[in-house]
Amino acid sequence: xxxxxxxxxxxxxxxxxxxxxxxxxxxxxxxxxxxxxxxxxxxxxxxxxxxxxxxxxxxxxxxxxxxxxxxxxxxxxxxxxxxxxxxxxxxxxxxxxxxxxxxxxxxxxxxxxxxxxxxxxxxxxxxxxxxxxxxxxxxxxxxxxxxxxxxxxxxxxxxxxxxxxxxxxxxxxxxxxxxxxxxxxxxxxxxxxxxxxxxxxxxxxxxxxxxxxxxxxxxxxxxxxxxxxxxxxxxxxxxxxxxxxxxxxxxxxxxxxxxxxxxxxxxxxxxxxxxxxxxxxxxxxxxxxxxxxxxxxxxxxxxxxxxxxxxxxxxxxxxxxxxxxxxxxxxxxxxxxxxxxxx
Amino acid sequence: xxxxxxxxxxxxxxxxxxxxxxxxxxxxxxxxxxxxxxxxxxxxxxxxxxxxxxxxxxxxxxxxxxxxxxxxxxxxxxxxxxxxxxxxxxxxxxxxxxxxxxxxxxxxxxxxxxxxxxxxxxxxxxxxxxxxxxxxxxxxxxxxxxxxxxxxxxxxxxxxxxxxxxxxxxxxxxxxxxxxxxxxxxxxxxxxxxxxxxxxxxxxxxxxxxxxxxxxxxxxxxxxxxxxxxxxxxxxxxxxxxxxxxxxxxxxxxxxxxxxxxxxxxxxxxxxxxxxxxxxxxxxxxxxxxxxxxxxxxxxxxxxxxxxxxxxxxxxxxxxxxxxxxxxxxxxxxxxxxxxxxx
DNA sequence: CTGAAAGCGCTTACAG
DNA sequence: CTGAAAGCGCTTACAG
Numbered sequence: 248x249x250x251x252x253x254x255x256x257x258x259x260x261x262x263x264x265x266x267x268x269x270x271x272x273x274x275x276x277x278x279x280x281x282x283x284x285x286x287x288x289x290x291x292x293x294x295x296x297x298x299x300x301x302x303x304x305x306x307x308x309x310x311x312x313x314x315x316x317x318x319x320x321x322x323x324x325x326x327x328x329x330x331x332x333x334x335x336x337x338x339x340x341x342x343x344x345x346x347x348x349x350x351x352x353x354x355x356x357x358x359x360x361x362x363x364x365x366x367x368x369x370x371x372x373x374x375x376x377x378x379x380x381x382x383x384x385x386x387x388x389x390x391x392x393x394x395x396x397x398x399x400x401x402x403x404x405x406x407x408x409x410x411x412x413x414x415x416x417x418x419x420x421x422x423x424x425x426x427x428x429x430x431x432x433x434x435x436x437x438x439x440x441x442x443x444x445x446x447x448x449x450x451x452x453x454x455x456x457x458x459x460x461x462x463x464x465x466x467x468x469x470x471x472x473x474x475x476x477x478x479x480x481x482x483x484x485x486x487x488x489x490x491x492x493x494x495x496x497x498x499x500x501x502x503x504x505x506x507x508x509x510x511x512x513x514x515x516x517x518x519x520x521x522x523x524x525x526x527x528x529x530x531x532x533x534x535x536x537x538x539x540x541x542x543x544x545x546x547x548x549x550x551x552x553x554x555x556x557x558x559x560x561x562x563x564x565x566x567x568x569x570x571x572x573x574x575x576x577x578x579x580x581x582x583x584x585x586x587x588x589x590x
Numbered sequence: 591x592x593x594x595x596x597x598x599x600x601x602x603x604x605x606x607x608x609x610x611x612x613x614x615x616x617x618x619x620x621x622x623x624x625x626x627x628x629x630x631x632x633x634x635x636x637x638x639x640x641x642x643x644x645x646x647x648x649x650x651x652x653x654x655x656x657x658x659x660x661x662x663x664x665x666x667x668x669x670x671x672x673x674x675x676x677x678x679x680x681x682x683x684x685x686x687x688x689x690x691x692x693x694x695x696x697x698x699x700x701x702x703x704x705x706x707x708x709x710x711x712x713x714x715x716x717x718x719x720x721x722x723x724x725x726x727x728x729x730x731x732x733x734x735x736x737x738x739x740x741x742x743x744x745x746x747x748x749x750x751x752x753x754x755x756x757x758x759x760x761x762x763x764x765x766x767x768x769x770x771x772x773x774x775x776x777x778x779x780x781x782x783x784x785x786x787x788x789x790x791x792x793x794x795x796x797x798x799x800x801x802x803x804x805x806x807x808x809x810x811x812x813x814x815x816x817x818x819x820x821x822x823x824x825x826x827x828x829x830x831x832x833x834x835x836x837x838x839x840x841x842x843x844x845x846x847x848x849x850x851x852x853x854x855x856x857x858x859x860x861x862x863x864x865x866x867x868x869x870x871x872x873x874x875x876x877x878x879x880x881x882x883x884x885x886x887x888x889x890x891x892x893x894x895x896x897x898x899x900x901x902x903x904x905x906x907x908x909x910x911x912x913x914x915x916x917x918x919x920x921x922x923x924x925x926x927x928x929x930x931x932x933x
Numbered sequence: 934c935t936g937a938a939a940g941c942g943c944t945t946a947c948a949g
Numbered sequence: 950c951t952g953a954a955a956g957c958g959c960t961t962a963c964a965g
Contacts, residue, residue: 256959267961280934281734283934297706303960306960306961321891326664329664465821476874476878512880531819535852614945623951648941648942
């Protein structure tokens with residue numbers, strides 16, 4: 248069993264024709280005779296010829312690889328986004344090179360450089376919470392490689408498209424809903440406020456309070472660096488002791504909402520009778536917990552698809568040297584009301 | 591702003607030296623003068639030189655890319671495995687090209703070919719449930735590209751390593767535990783029995799019954815093509831009507847266990863008083879549902895790490911033309927007992 | 934309808 | 950300590 252892979256040259260030699268002709272025959276160029284095409288394709292199939300896309304890529308300066316940098320893969324929202332990305336990429340004939348920045352700025356930089364060195368045709372990024380310098384991303388734009396941000400983005404880079412959700416409106420909706428259900432003392436578990444998404448959710452929370460004439464109380468806000476069930480549970484145990492007692496909770500992720508729900512229940516509080524809870528993301532588990540969790544739907548899968556569609560459109564435009572029109576897509580959230588906020 | 595990326599030749603020209611010297615200086619070859627190295631590195635940094643790894647890969651016949659094919663990315667177990675894969679890959683300086691087969695045989699074949707064409711240095715695969723022909727994988731071995739299977743594997747390909755868990759033992763443990771807690775009529779929700787993993791879990795279930803002198807009753811087994819909460823809930827609603835009534839349930843995934851828990855609760859059954867439930871995987875949510883779900887821990891993250899470590903070891907061995915010793919690693923599962931199976 | 938030749942951007946054996 | 954040259958496996962403009 249040979250350890251070498253078949254090359255165009257091997258096919259050419261066996262058929263007694265040039266590599267140029269073999270190359271064209273495989274691509275079904277119109278000016279190659281039907282008979283030649285038949286012979287070439289037959290042999291290619293017989294020998295399991297797999298074209299070396301690196302070589303082709305080097306020659307054509309296109310790799311048909313899309314680079315993706317996300318902070319954390321084992322997160323249901325990002326997993327859904329990646330699923331959307333991969334489906335569109337597959338459909339359009341692109342491969343996906345995936346990097347996880349781990350919310351680590353240095354790693355994000357290293358990943359970005361590796362993808363640049365891999366000469367990806369385009370890049371999709373959700374920026375890490377602690378990233379405040381973006382030159383590792385602007386390098387792509389200088390090199391003419393399209394870049395689309397989703398979810399976590401920055402106003403500092405202008406020459407690129409972005410796909411986000413309306414975090415502010417979603418949070419506003421959520422808190423307005425709680426108030427509509429009778430809550431007056433509403434706590435908020437947020438993520439790192441360094442990140443725009445969590446900053447926006449906090450602002451939506453504040454403005455919904457204000458609109459309803461409820462004073463903002465900073466001691467009801469719990470920022471969390473790590474968004475784990477455990478952290479949320481600890482917050483909740485603290486929350487249960489606040490006086491006057493809280494009667495509502497808006498958590499910036501469903502996972503935190505569920506952790507807090509457990510924590511509050513373990514302190515003897517009843518959901519929704521004593522405290523009504525709403526999360527953010529509406530992932531699969533929200534309806535499976537007890538009581539089912541109200542949430543704000545965040546369409547991750549659609550986000551991944553749209554982001555990739557825009558990116559591929561820009562890759563094509565760049566190749567054909569057409570002007571790229573940058574888009575800013577704001578996906579709407581949707582309030583999903585379940586037991587956990589019932590009156 | 592130029593749209594072309596800097597090449598080795600650009601650096602060489604500006605410095606008035608050859609590309610060979612620049613190449614060696616950047617790699618810190620010992621026989622290049624310190625002064626030349628300094629000048630090269632300085633200019634490379636100033637111009638943001640990013641070596642084209644395609645070109646280097648073509649020349650060296652190594653891409654430092656690991657290909658990964660998994661059935662479904664938005665699945666917590668696989669997401670954890672990928673996380674493990676990416677961490678080791680990053681540490682060892684490899685990029686990861688990820689493909690999702692979607693439990694679709696045709697797509698799996700297309701993905702495998704694309705990765706072969708990308709000349710990945712190694713491949714990691716979890717085989718789809720409906721795959722019964724494996725020639726798209728053996729092509730890698732013929733080409734001298736190491737391949738490691740994890741979780742879903744096949745005895746039909748011998749020249750490769752695999753990392754699996756002991757599904758049989760895990761299932762046996764789970765059902766034995768239920769019996770120990772007093773259950774005698776134990777239902778089983780399984781996945782597609784085409785897949786070895788689910789077949790093995792079924793066998794563990796059967797043998798645990800047998801060991802404890804309980805007759806196997808086929809009407810208590812619910813195979814499921816789609817492993818969703820909804821499907822599990824429907825099964826549960828059916829289960830609730832079985833006579834004599836069930837008093838235990840072993841579900842082949844936590845998601846199914848949780849769906850079934852909801853279904854049974856909605857039929858007025860109490861968990862664990864009327865029916866004790868145990869799942870499989872022990873993902874984050876298991877301890878967050880009400881009552882907390884007993885489960886069999888399946889170490890996905892470790893699985894991803896070990897798989898990748900083995901693969902990289904084999905890539906190195908292949909490159910150095912050393913003999914590769916194939917390994918079969920069976921990770922042990924662990925029973926996690928929580929409220930849902932309390933006596 | 935087909936081929937010879939150049940070139941994509943690197944690396945490395947060979948020579949000096 | 951450095952350089953000239955070949956070559957990795959393709960594609961494509963040019964020529965016939």
